[in-house]
Amino acid sequence: MTVRVAVAGASGYAGGETLRLLLSHPGVEIGAVTAHSSAGRTLGSVQPQLAELADRVLGKTSAAALRGHDVVFLALPHGQSAAYARELGSETLIVDCGADFRLRDPAAWERFYGSEHAGTWPYGLPELPGAREELKGSTRIAVPGCYPTAVTLALFPAHAARLVEPEVVVVAASGTSGAGRALESHLLGAEVMGSMSPYGVGGGHRHTPELVQNLSLVAGERVTVSFTPTLAPMPRGILATCSARLRPEALAAGPDAVREAYASAYADEPFVRLLPPGQWPSTAAVLGSNTVQVQIAVDPDAGRLVCVSAVDNLTKGTAGGAVQSMNVALGLPERLGLPMNGVTP
Numbered sequence: 001m002t003v004r005v006a007v008a009g010a011s012g013y014a015g016g017e018t019l020r021l022l023l024s025h026p027g028v029e030i031g032a033v034t035a036h037s038s039a040g041r042t043l044g045s046v047q048p049q050l051a052e053l054a055d056r057v058l059g060k061t062s063a064a065a066l067r068g069h070d071v072v073f074l075a076l077p078h079g080q081s082a083a084y085a086r087e088l089g090s091e092t093l094i095v096d097c098g099a100d101f102r103l104r105d106p107a108a109w110e111r112f113y114g115s116e117h118a119g120t121w122p123y124g125l126p127e128l129p130g131a132r133e134e135l136k137g138s139t140r141i142a143v144p145g146c147y148p149t150a151v152t153l154a155l156f157p158a159h160a161a162r163l164v165e166p167e168v169v170v171v172a173a174s175g176t177s178g179a180g181r182a183l184e185s186h187l188l189g190a191e192v193m194g195s196m197s198p199y200g201v202g203g204g205h206r207h208t209p210e211l212v213q214n215l216s217l218v219a220g221e222r223v224t225v226s227f228t229p230t231l232a233p234m235p236r237g238i239l240a241t242c243s244a245r246l247r248p249e250a251l252a253a254g255p256d257a258v259r260e261a262y263a264s265a266y267a268d269e270p271f272v273r274l275l276p277p278g279q280w281p282s283t284a285a286v287l288g289s290n291t292v293q294v295q296i297a298v299d300p301d302a303g304r305l306v307c308v309s310a311v312d313n314l315t316k317g318t319a320g321g322a323v324q325s326m327n328v329a330l331g332l333p334e335r336l337g338l339p340m341n342g343v344t345p
């Protein structure tokens with residue numbers, strides 16, 4: 001089976017990474033590639049890494065250009081997806097890399113995004129309990145945010161097994177590509193390289209409600225999340241450090257019982273690698289791959305579980321998660337087109 005795929009937002013970081021992965025996917029034929037201000041330019045002039053598509057000319061993103069494909073990936077700024085989704089029938093699988101359809105709670109959407117809620121689609125994190133069943137056969141997929149992918153996979157086994165209290169603290173560092181291509185290059189050079197700084201501090205980041213949603217669903221109770229993102233001087237990667245107080249019985253059971261909960265949650269997951277004890281995740285090790293590295297430690301003095309994860313924000317954190325979810329939705333082998341090995345050094 002070959003599916004014909006269109007990518008809207010092909011000139012951006014998420015769209016470019018989606019194309020890179022799709023070019024290695026044996027079940028895919030690439031149809032329309034569209035953009036906004038770059039329409040009319042060749043793909044090679046804006047995505048020089050995509051040698052196989054260098055001569056393709058970017059079309060203007062429109063429903064007409066996207067119609068007639070089996071699958072459409074939307075890698076557009078927030079708020080742009082709903083209009084295209086309305087115009088594409090349910091025979092087309094739409095995989096939205098943006099945030100528009102991730103949240104279930106309209107009030108949370110309005111508070112953090114400041115616009116009307118467009119709706120909720122099946123959530124493209126196949127590793128979450130029940131997610132594969134929901135994604136299979138679906139024609140709409142909301143790809144998670146990059147931080148929520150990293151943090152949810154670091155923490156959910158602990159909540160699912162009720163090892164920790166429902167109050168989580170997360171500090172995560174992201175490479176600058178997380179901000180999209182629009183980030184001014186002079187800011188990148190002068191203010192980001194050679195420095196690290198937080199943003200969205202104090203519960204203000206829009207991924208906070210997504211994290212609360214994911215962890216609360218798994219925990220079966222409301223989980224609060226104190227989330228502090230930081231910008232790191234590197235192009236790609238997220239390193240998320242998460243901690244929560246262990247419930248007394250989990251603390252008494254000891255670190256081996258905690259590790260067992262993670263080992264069993266991830267035993268059959270192709271893209272999540274629980275590292276051997278003592279080895280810690282690094283962004284370099286997952287660069288360009290769809291793999292998530294996870295490690296945990298029990299801090300007995302603080303009574304806390306510390307969970308660390310690393311993902312490539314553009315691969316598992318966006319485009320890889322999108323392609324993985326497409327595979328699940330279409331009933332294809334889940335690993336198709338998805339690298340498991342990184343490119344370090």
Ligand SMILES: NC(=O)C1=CN([C@@H]2O[C@H](COP(=O)(O)OP(=O)(O)OC[C@H]3O[C@@H](n4cnc5c(N)ncnc54)[C@H](OP(=O)(O)O)[C@@H]3O)[C@@H](O)[C@H]2O)C=CC1
Nearest residue numbers: 009011012013014035036037038075076098146178180181
């Ligand atoms: N970067 C990341 O790590 C992640 C990104 N995402 C999501 O993916 C989506 C794309 O992000 P990213 O690739 O980083 O962003 P970029 O800024 O790199 O790319 C944005 C893309 O959208 C196009 N575009 C801009 N304005 C419009 C418009 N008004 N109508 C239609 N198309 C438009 C741009 O076209 P042109 O360049 O031709 O103007 C470009 O192709 C966003 O929703 C983002 O939140 C999700 C997870 C992680």
Ligand SMILES: CC(=O)N[C@@H](CCC(=O)OP(=O)(O)O)C(=O)O
Nearest residue numbers: 098099145146147174175178179
């Ligand atoms: C470093 C950086 O700026 N990262 C982005 C998150 C990127 C992401 O996941 O995007 P969406 O939720 O927008 O799809 C941010 O903090 O806004």
